[in-house]
Amino acid sequence: MIRVLLADDEAMIRAGVRAILSADPGIEVVAEAADGHQAVELTLAHRPDVVLLDIRMPRMDGLAAADELRRVAPAASVLMLTTFGEDEYIARALSGGAAGFLLKSGDPRELLAGVHAVAEGAAYLSPKVAHRVIAELSGGGRLAHGTTARKRTGALTPRERQVLALVGAGLSNAEIAARLHVVEGTVKAYVSAILTRLEVRNRVQAAIIAYEAGLVDDTLR
Known part of the structure; x- marks a missing residue:
């Protein structure tokens, strides 16, 4: 059972998110803030x-709460709830180690997929958020800190770089396994090694490096 805490200052949003989560027998909402x-x-x-943290909340916003949680409760995976027009917050939270981002207006299935993904130690970006991150990286904006990315990925083996490119393209372990014709356990081992060698916390940060290094091309997106 995945235990979830939901934080949003709007009661109607909390009620809606709780209803979606409660429909999954593998998820339990243990508290609301x-x-x-x-x-x-x-x-x-x-x-x-x-x-699950809303970005804009009173007293302490979601980003500050995520920073504090990383310090006092590092075992909890943080999934941010966001809206369009908050790209600068995405940049800050990614650098702070958030495990994923979801749009409040997104498909309810994305919410369930995101919760399961981060609970399993993976990362999750809703497709529309991923598109904005990719556009920012491609345009050399705030998220593009690629001066050392090519050097970092150069230390990976050719197979690891291939797996990293597919992670950057947003593929799951199962999808990568099918693409490369290997078992999923092999992909998990590659991803774990990549995170260790790149010295990053999660797949989101690894994906950013993949884009900065130019490993992800249009054929993978």
Whole structure:
């Protein structure tokens, strides 16, 4: 059972998200918070596997709460809820180690997929958020810090670079396994090695490096 804490200052949003999560028998919402400070307190009290954080909340916003949670409850995976027009927040949260981003207006299936992904130690970007991140990287904007990316990926083996490119393209382990005609366990081993060698926390940060290094081309997107 995946234990989830939900934090959003809008009661109607919380009710809607809770209803979606409750439809999955593998997910349990253990607590709700109306601001970031309360989210941190309830995380310490309930020890959820996943914390869903709205970015804009009173007292302490979602980004500050995510920073605090990384310090006091590092075992909890943070999944950010965002809206269009908050690209600068995405940049900050990714650099701070958020495990994923979801749009509030997205498909409910993305919410369930994101919770399962980050609970399993992976990362998740809803497709529309991923597109904005990719556009920012391709345009050399705030997220593009690629001066050392090629050097970092140059230390990987050719197969590891291939797997990293597919991670950057947003493919799951199962999809990568099918693409490369290997078993999923082999892909998991490659991904684990890549994260270690690149010294990054999760797949989102690895994907950013893949784009910065130019490993992801249009045929993979």
